[in-house]
Amino acid sequence: MNIGEIAQRAGVSRSTVSYALSGKRPVSEDTRQKIQRVIDELGYQPNASARALANGRTNTIGLVFPPAGNHYTGMQLDFIGSVVEAAAAYDYDVLLSPSGVDSDRSFQRLLGERRVDGAILMEIRLQDDRIDHLTEVGFPSVAIGRTAQPEGSWWVGLDHTALASACVHHLADLGHRRVAFVNRPEQLLRAGYESAQRGLDGFTKAAAERGLTVRTYCCGDDAASGLACLERILRDDPATTALVTLNEAALGGLYRGLAQAGRHVPLDFSVTGVVASRWAETVTPQLTAADVPAEEMGRLAVDLLVQRLDHPGTPARYHLLAPPISLRASTGPAGTPALP
Amino acid sequence: MNIGEIAQRAGVSRSTVSYALSGKRPVSEDTRQKIQRVIDELGYQPNASARALANGRTNTIGLVFPPAGNHYTGMQLDFIGSVVEAAAAYDYDVLLSPSGVDSDRSFQRLLGERRVDGAILMEIRLQDDRIDHLTEVGFPSVAIGRTAQPEGSWWVGLDHTALASACVHHLADLGHRRVAFVNRPEQLLRAGYESAQRGLDGFTKAAAERGLTVRTYCCGDDAASGLACLERILRDDPATTALVTLNEAALGGLYRGLAQAGRHVPLDFSVTGVVASRWAETVTPQLTAADVPAEEMGRLAVDLLVQRLDHPGTPARYHLLAPPISLRASTGPAGTPALP
DNA sequence: TGAATTCATCGAACCGGTTCGAACGATCTT
DNA sequence: AAGATCGTTCGAACCGGTTCGATGAATTCA
Structure with missing residues (x-):
């Protein structure tokens, strides 16, 4: 069923039906109702492709x-x-x-x-x-x-720079001096992903400002990588007392690694980062983080x-x-x- | 730029261009190349709306x-x-x-x-x-x-029935006698969501078969609801030793509730359910579950x-x-x- | 009462493709 | 050499909408 059929049944021309529907030209109340009745009866809906072709917008x-x-x-x-x-x-x-x-x-x-x-x-x-x-x-x-x-x-x-920076300042304010940074996968960082690059940048600058000792890591987007990453962090510097992560998907793995290493969050290890609130709330203890809106x-x-x-x-x-x-x-x- | 322009520049008719592109009728090698050259030069791509209108398929x-x-x-x-x-x-x-x-x-x-x-x-x-x-x-x-x-x-x-049933048998085989079931939100169950209904069904039947004492719960799709739900479970029957969940989003909350109640998984409480493997692996300890593929x-x-x-x-x-x-x-x- | 204006409607062209039947010249038969 | 056959190509119609200029009837004004 198309606009022609509607026009026929309503006893008007195709253009009148079109105008009645779009309102781009006045149509008398009588014909409008006549047309509307036919449309309702047949359940007519204009074809999207035809409309897009005619007026150049696909909606x-x-x-x-x-x-x-x-x-x-x-x-x-x-x-x-x-x-x-x-x-x-x-x-x-x-x-x-x-x-x-x-x-x-x-x-x-x-x-x-x-x-x-x-x-x-x-x-x-x-x-x-x-x-x-x-x-x-x-x-x-x-x-x-x-x-x-x-x-x-x-x-x-x-503002990933500011967000990562805020995490650093938060940790520094709490007295942490040796902090690790868990970034997105290396391949994404190298490809120049904005969040990975600006986040790293903000972290590094803020850490320098506060005179912290830091190490930065890339980490795959899954729990297993998070676990492996945390093991590396504690191996590289067992004195690390906190980490900042941009990597939502690795969060579960990081927590698991900490538990396995006998570190209790937040008693003897602090974790923070940039994570959507929904996910920050699923881990235990809940993550103090800059919530991605x-x-x-x-x-x-x-x-x-x-x-x-x-x-x-x-x-x-x-x-x-x-x-x-x-x-x-x-x-x-x-x-x-x-x-x- | 449209098919007509391509045709003009290649010195052929519009239909020939169309056939050259679709291959629905033979076109001589010469003209095909001529057309292809023009297309490459101008970077022509056929308009999706026009095509959809003409042949009735939107792809x-x-x-x-x-x-x-x-x-x-x-x-x-x-x-x-x-x-x-x-x-x-x-x-x-x-x-x-x-x-x-x-x-x-x-x-x-x-x-x-x-x-x-x-x-x-x-x-x-x-x-x-x-x-x-x-x-x-x-x-x-x-x-x-x-x-x-x-x-x-x-x-x-x-096969949600079989899956939930398998979870029950797994727990029963391990000797659990008092098991809770954590379903999707009540509103979804009432609306007749398949997974919620069939899962509940499978759980209930299998539990009856094995003579287990069970309680079933609906739970909101978030960590806070999971926590609240777990508290209710232990309040309703502190002797509960295991639960089956269909609720992926509540999982984090359930774990948190168990930790807060001093229950250790899997030592004195077992958790299983139907969850996509990615999410089953983020929690600690990792969830034994029927992985949704x-x-x-x-x-x-x-x-x-x-x-x-x-x-x-x-x-x-x-x-x-x-x-x-x-x-x-x-x-x-x-x-x-x-x-x- | 005739001209000017207004309002509602119509017909035709157009958007950019696809497809069908017809026409064309070249080759193959007989 | 006339007719049949083949491979190519063309023109026109169509898909289902939108939009513009024109038309005709009703209304207003001089």
Whole structure:
């Protein structure tokens, strides 16, 4: 069933039906009702492809996220959920595209085949060819994350430098002097992932400021890697009394490692980091951490994108968030650890 | 840039370009190359909406999942990831639709506006009006989950009855006599969620078979609820020595509750259940559980759907999976618990 | 009473592909 | 040499909407 059939049954032309539905030209109350009755009776809904072809808008936004392999973290789930929800509120659908780099076929299709009106990108790298490309061709997009030169592009970001720094200061204030840093996997750090790079940066600078002795580690995104990483930390420097982690997925493993090493959190070892609150609350003791406001970020990204779509030519906008550290139960004053 | 422009520059007609690209009719090697050169030079990609309008296929599948509110669990994330990945392998895109019930607007749009060729549904209820509706109108879809009367519909399911039953037998074999069951939230159980209903059923029957003393609980999908639930369990029957949980998100809270009550897992309390392996491995001690093969299920669902799309009229197919219990570290022989 | 204005509606063109039947020249038969 | 056959290519129609200019009837004004 199509608009022609509706028009026939209502005894009007196709264009009148179209105008009655869109309201872009006045239609008399009589005919409007006649048309509406037919539509209700037949349960007519206009074909999305035809509409998209005619007016050049798909009413769909693309959500570009990295393919698995690097396993999904809880944060990514929260992003996806909130983006979909926020988009639905604006009557936009969300098309998922698993693409890490500009050259991915799925990414090329998204743009080239005009499947979406705009895109939201996740897992940003400091040098990100996807964003360079989109900015170059002027394709409406918003990044969840911030590149090295974010000027002129639209984004919603977390101040990872400040967050990692806040963790260091929190630990230093508690008297910790020897602190380890558990980053995302080495491959991501090398690829230039923003959170991994800026987080490391913030940690290192703040530690230097406070004169701490630190070691930094990369760690796979799973519990087993977390366990292995913690063993290395205590082997490399048994006097370590605290750690900061950006690695949500390794958290369970880190805790397990501490338990196995006979360290009690927070009595003789403190743990903190940057983690979504949902996950910080599942471990025991609950993690004192800078809570990643994933839901808010997803919503803000959609807000920005819709704004950009509705008002082309608006100068670039962004949101830089720096949530405070939520004090829970995983950090405490440094004791006097037994030196080897 | 469109197919007409390519045709002009290559000095052929639009139909020839179309045939050169689709291969549905022979095109001479010469013209094919001429066309290909122009396409490469201009970076032409056919417009997805136009193509969808012309041939009636969008090359997109819909993934219908419940709106947040009931917070996402790790399993859902795994499903989404694997579905997107498997679909990409078939050159299908994935459109997300947050819809719990048939009447949701987003769900109606997916179907009525012909945005997708087929759909995959998550979080199935035993009586599910979405599936009834789809079956009725013959819309190609595959459910991840199984309704009460699954005959004639396509699905990939987990044998929750058998899984919960296996957990009970495992505990009974270890000598446990008083066992609690931690289900998903009451609202989901009441709504008739398949896993909650069949899991409860399997647990209850197996417990009766083995003559166990049991209590069953519903529990919110978060750590705080898990903690509260565990406190209730021990208050209701302090002699309880083991529990079975379907609730992944509450797991952290259950563990915390046990620790606070001074119970050591697995020495004087055993925990098991049905949980995706990734999450079973993050807790300490690692959870002995029937691992939900979320990735495999997502992949199978896409396989089935593509098959159904490619060969309309094929009789309904399904996969019922019953993964074995993975022995990890959270269960052990029942001691002689101090009775009150 | 005729001209100007307003309002509602219509027909046709267009968006960018796909597909069908027809036409073309070259080769093969007989 | 005329006719049949084949491989290529073209033009036109179609998918189902949107949008623009035109038309005609009703209303207002001079």
